Structure formats: C-alpha cells, structure tokens
Amino acid sequence: MKKLFGLGLIFLTILTTGCSSDDSNDVNSTVSATINGAAWKPTKKVGATLIKMPGQGQRFDISIHSNSEILSLAFESELTTNNAMPLGTYNFYEDPEEGQISNALFFNSYLIDGDTYTEHFPVSGKITVTAIDPVKKTISGTFSFRAQKEGVLQTKIVTPEVFEVTNGVFENLSYLVFTATP
Template identity: 45%
Template sequence: MKRFFYAITLAFFVAFATSCSSDDSSAVTNNDTEATITAIINGEEWTGTVTSSTLLKVSSMGLQRFDITAEDGEQRIQLACESEIQVGMPLITYTFDEESMDTNAIFTNSYLLGGNSYMEHFVSTGEMTFTAFDAENGKASGTFSFTAYKVGTLQDQIVTPEDVTITNGVFTNVSYTLYEQ
C-alpha cells in the first residue's frame, strides 16, 4: 500500500511540475547563469544544468512546494520538498523514507535517450537540506542525497544499475520561479 501511495504522489509531482505555466500573472521569474548542481552518482562525479526550479504556494492548502529539475544530457534528477507556507523555504532537512509515512520530500532519477525520459528506479531514502534561501532575490542553495532501487526496465539501449546512490549533492544559487495560487 505504501508503494501505491508513493507512486501516486510521484505521478502527481511529475504531472503537476510539467503542467505549470509561467504565464500566470503571479509568477516571478529569476534567471541567471550562477546556478550550479553537482553530485556523486554511483561513485562518478555528475554535473547538471538546472532546467526548471519552482516554488509553488497553495494558499487554500497552507502548503508550499519547492522543485528542482536538472540534467546532463544522459540523466535527469528531480528534487522536491514541501512545508507550510511562509516566506521562502525553512532552512531544515526534508526527508523521504519509503518505510515511513512521515515524508516531506520526493526524489527521482531518470535516463534520457532519444528525446525520451525513462524512470526505472524508485527512491527508498533521501534528504534535501536548504543551507540558504533568499526569497527577495529568488535563489536557493542546499545539499541532497538519495538512494533508489530498480523497479523495471523501460528501454533496451542502456543497462541501468540495480541500485542508484546519489551522494554529496549540492545546488548553489539556483534561481526559481514563484507561483502563488
């Protein structure tokens, strides 16, 4: 049952993250080239380009969610966490634990092939910590790590590992788009 709950949460996360539009009159966008995101993926250094970063505030629910999507042409990483609405995100650690229902974060990794994205792993544990959040200038910095296990094979062009371990993840000066609903 827990896997079903997390699968629905993940599906909602992916669908909602891709359905937002910056045409929203309450959206504030901050873009620059200072942003960096790096990690160690299964022992190999990885550097990505942030392709999307949003802070969504839903007043009717009293919640806000921060999302980052980054990729390097071969792999995409998505990080998301939620908190109660306030100015910026609290400088705390957000966690995912497949065995616990006390989860306020979600993480994904997928493989990019021929213009398609293949998600063959499901997260088991993860952490995301904000070390700085500048709401006035729309920038966030922090750290992340997570582990995931293979749940199936969706393509036959590359062999993906049984387990994915992402450590030493760091994002710095990531500009985000603010959406308020």
C-alpha cells in the same frame, strides 16, 4: 497535508518544471553530485519552482538535466508568506517509522533518443536547504538519495540496480514562484 500534494501530481510536475535556457544555467548558480561513485554535473538545464497552494502548503521542485539524465527533487512545507521555503532538512522514507514524516521526493530519469524513462523509485533521501533569499529568489543546499530499479522500460542502455546520489550540492539556484488558485 496530503502526501506531497499527491505523488502523481508531483511526478508529472517535477518532470516538466520550468527550466532556464536550454544550454546554460544562471551564471551564479552551481550544481554537482556524485552518482554511483562518479562525479556528475548538469550539462543542460536547472529549473527551480516554488508552488504555493493556499490552504494546503507549498512545494519546491528542482529539475537538474544532463545530456542523459534528469534528477528531480521535490520537498514541501507549511505555507509561508515570504515566497521562500524554511531552512532545514526534508526527508523521504520508503517505510516511515513512527514519528517520521516524508516531506521530500526524489526521482532520476534517463533521456534516450528524445524519450524519458524512469526505472528507479526512491528508497530514501534528504535535501537540506542551507540558504534562501526570497528577494533575489535564490536557494542553496545539499541533497542525497537512493533509488532501486523497479523494472526495465527500455533496452538501449543498461541501468544499474541501485541509483545512489551522494554529495549533492546546489548553490544560488534561481527560482520562480507560482500560486495556485483554489
């Protein structure tokens, strides 16, 4: 399978993935994480999308927004027929060892004065899907990732050299399903 359907496509899609209303999440969904040792929760949007690519596979994108940051998670699998991702763990390896397969990707971006800046790139990460309901179209799981600063794109805030997300949990996120036409 092509690496996550192409890094560029994912990066663009993940930053613009469909979201729920601007100021609230689905009342039954929750998301939380620890970022660089501090508790974090989204304050604005959570969007989740399953993109099915016949003949290629499928990718699941989750975009989690606060007032100042966006966490973007993407993972892929073989194509399923039930509009769901298989339960299990999906990993990102910067330099995979023999036998390791990267089937996940993670980004964090900063929201500053209406603009989005991505200064960190992933080093490692994993997302585990613990429950998915293809009828209600809800997904639950855990996530963590580590990213390193690759440059400075803005000077309004100082960003850390390492951006580390631990204890990430999402429960009952509603998702949309899209099927691409070949």
